[in-house]
Amino acid sequence: MGYDYDLLWRPIDIGQCRIRNRLSMSAMGTFTPQLVSKVESESGLRYYEERAKGGIGLIHTGAMFINEMSAQGGRTLAFDTDISVPVGTVLVERVHRWGAKIFAQLSCGTGRNGMPQIGERVPISASAVPSFYNPDVLCRPLTKDEILQMYADWKAAARNAVNMGFDGIQIHAHAGYLMDQFMSEVWNKRKDEYGGSFENRCRFVMETVDAIRGVVGPRFPITFRLSLDHGFPGGRTLDDSTRLLDVLDKCGIDAFDVDSGCYETMDYIFPTRYVGDACMAYVCEKARRHLTKPIINAGNHTMETAVELLKSGNADIVQFGRQCIADPQFPNKLKNGRREDVRPCVLCNAECIGRIFMRLTQLSCTVNPAAGLEEYMGVEKIPRPTRVAVVGGGPGGLEAARAAAERGCEVTLYEKDAQLGGILLTIAGAGFKSRLRELVKWYGVQLEKLGVQIRLNTAIDPADPGLRDADAIFVATGSDVLMPPIPGLDDQRVIDVTDVHKYGLPQGKNVVVCGGGLSACDTVIEYAAAGDRNFTIIEMLPQIAGDVMPVNAISIFRLLSQYGVRQLPATKVVGVSRAGVETEGPDGSASTVPADVIVAAFGRKRSPALADEIQKKYPKKTTIIGDCVKPGKAGDAIREGFYAAMSLQ
Numbered sequence: 001m002g003y004d005y006d007l008l009w010r011p012i013d014i015g016q017c018r019i020r021n022r023l024s025m026s027a028m029g030t031f032t033p034q035l036v037s038k039v040e041s042e043s044g045l046r047y048y049e050e051r052a053k054g055g056i057g058l059i060h061t062g063a064m065f066i067n068e069m070s071a072q073g074g075r076t077l078a079f080d081t082d083i084s085v086p087v088g089t090v091l092v093e094r095v096h097r098w099g100a101k102i103f104a105q106l107s108c109g110t111g112r113n114g115m116p117q118i119g120e121r122v123p124i125s126a127s128a129v130p131s132f133y134n135p136d137v138l139c140r141p142l143t144k145d146e147i148l149q150m151y152a153d154w155k156a157a158a159r160n161a162v163n164m165g166f167d168g169i170q171i172h173a174h175a176g177y178l179m180d181q182f183m184s185e186v187w188n189k190r191k192d193e194y195g196g197s198f199e200n201r202c203r204f205v206m207e208t209v210d211a212i213r214g215v216v217g218p219r220f221p222i223t224f225r226l227s228l229d230h231g232f233p234g235g236r237t238l239d240d241s242t243r244l245l246d247v248l249d250k251c252g253i254d255a256f257d258v259d260s261g262c263y264e265t266m267d268y269i270f271p272t273r274y275v276g277d278a279c280m281a282y283v284c285e286k287a288r289r290h291l292t293k294p295i296i297n298a299g300n301h302t303m304e305t306a307v308e309l310l311k312s313g314n315a316d317i318v319q320f321g322r323q324c325i326a327d328p329q330f331p332n333k334l335k336n337g338r339r340e341d342v343r344p345c346v347l348c349n350a351e352c353i354g355r356i357f358m359r360l361t362q363l364s365c366t367v368n369p370a371a372g373l374e375e376y377m378g379v380e381k382i383p384r385p386t387r388v389a390v391v392g393g394g395p396g397g398l399e400a401a402r403a404a405a406e407r408g409c410e411v412t413l414y415e416k417d418a419q420l421g422g423i424l425l426t427i428a429g430a431g432f433k434s435r436l437r438e439l440v441k442w443y444g445v446q447l448e449k450l451g452v453q454i455r456l457n458t459a460i461d462p463a464d465p466g467l468r469d470a471d472a473i474f475v476a477t478g479s480d481v482l483m484p485p486i487p488g489l490d491d492q493r494v495i496d497v498t499d500v501h502k503y504g505l506p507q508g509k510n511v512v513v514c515g516g517g518l519s520a521c522d523t524v525i526e527y528a529a530a531g532d533r534n535f536t537i538i539e540m541l542p543q544i545a546g547d548v549m550p551v552n553a554i555s556i557f558r559l560l561s562q563y564g565v566r567q568l569p570a571t572k573v574v575g576v577s578r579a580g581v582e583t584e585g586p587d588g589s590a591s592t593v594p595a596d597v598i599v600a601a602f603g604r605k606r607s608p609a610l611a612d613e614i615q616k617k618y619p620k621k622t623t624i625i626g627d628c629v630k631p632g633k634a635g636d637a638i639r640e641g642f643y644a645a646m647s648l649q
Helices: 005-009 042-053 082-096 144-164 178-183 198-216 238-248 263-269 282-288 303-312 322-326 330-335 353-359 395-406 422-426 431-449 497-503 518-528 550-562 609-617 634-646
Strands: 012-014 017-019 023-025 058-060 101-107 168-173 222-227 255-259 295-297 317-320 387-391 410-414 453-455 472-475 479-481 494-496 510-514 534-538 566-568 572-577 580-584 590-594 597-600 604-606 622-624
Touching: 005 303, 005 330, 017 101, 042 058, 042 082, 082 101, 082 144, 101 144, 144 198, 168 178, 168 198, 178 198, 198 222, 198 238, 222 238, 238 282, 255 282, 263 550, 282 295, 282 303, 303 317, 317 322, 322 330, 353 550, 387 395, 387 609, 395 410, 395 422, 395 431, 395 472, 395 634, 422 431, 422 497, 431 518, 472 609, 472 634, 494 497, 497 518, 497 597, 510 518, 510 580, 510 590, 518 534, 518 550, 609 622
Parallel strands: 023 058, 023 317, 058 101, 101 168, 168 222, 222 255, 255 295, 295 317, 387 410, 387 472, 410 453, 472 622, 494 597, 510 534, 510 597, 534 566
Antiparallel strands: 012 017, 479 604, 572 580, 580 590
């Protein structure tokens, strides 16, 4: 199917602001602002500038909180005072220098969704409703005086945004955050003029818009980010939201940024690979019937789904979030007819939101290790001729070869199999893993364009002249199957999970998967969707999917439940018998799980032999990367491959 990407390059106006194309960067927290000084770091400034340079039409900043109370300890620019105005001005002008526009997304806080690691232990909210992260804690309702103070803070934030030179303001009323808590009956239990009736629940929003408009004037763009479908029982539905849109469309808002989800359905707030491409475009058709202003939509879009949505007429601007992190140059590449050069986001959530959630540190990217560190990670040519040999064509080897070739090295890559990609390609057969296949394809295109010599079906050994003649050797030979010494694993019913991906799942009604990590769960989801077999996952650790980023685990557990998968955490596999898989429960009790097919998904182990031999023979010029050092995620191998190439001098 052909796609008319030219649709993406038609300018559009939001209020009096002309946007050069229909591509927008979603508002995403970066954790780059300085916590003490409340100004943006150079890393953050460069991060936004690189996306503007890449050709995006409109940039939304990550949520900037209007005061210390609403921020609850989160990293944000100080919009309640003028302390951030000088650096904010620099941010805006560095974006404008490349022709993009930038809107400040302003928020009155996360409310009941406040992260437990930061900020107040008792979150604020519209009402005394349970905190999201700790339901045993009831939130503190905002007083009327605090609401009035917030209007004053909204005015100060709006004035500072104008003084910084921002092109517009986006009001964050999304994701079940504080403003959404006022609008939503499930969270707003107030008995005063800010609660009860539909009109009262809208009051906080309407008065906020009036406060901002009174400062910025009638011509300055104000947009509104809103979830139209919370997606959980009791939350706001798409039909409920249409009444809200009718009100909001008449209150001075210039464009609407609509999608779905809230923290109860967090895998739509940070969409996982399991929810599919364009997973929130469905809200646009009904929104279009109720809105006269431009509609913006986000949610796992590809360049192709963006075209389809614009063609439908149901939206006017399409947002890309993590794709902008993965490849800040993707708009320019697309504009110049280089679709094949767009590095795909693989929707893993690991190094973007995962870093912020799990480590409270600034974002990066699985496929683009330079993200957020652009001022330190610029690719510079090596000043002397350098020959590089890369052993292994998995993700670590592919990135090492690509980065080294981009630096001007003469690179030869040796791969023992008939295709590139290694274990990453092997496990990427499921529909929800299509972006992994795209990533491997992208690497193949880039290596060809960069002139890398690729030797497939080549099992190299330490004596090979190619290693002898190389100035640097990168070894990325991957890992081996881990098969623990459990009696009966040599039974003919047992198949390793990797072989399932290679050859398919054997016939059999009762399928037992031994091991409950990501690989096991993904395999079960892939095959259990058909509904014609009984699946059981056995995991010795207390939690299934314990190695999975928590947002992704939400999707996984929902699908496992939907497909009726039996889950046995804290259960050891102690043997395989004719009756099935022998187990030991958390209380020491023995049981047998009937099995026609047994999938061994115990993990991977380092494959050291060849890597160690090569390093022993060439210790001064050999770097070992990826799983042959320590089995891990694809992103770990890609990062190591990138750093290995970048360290060449």
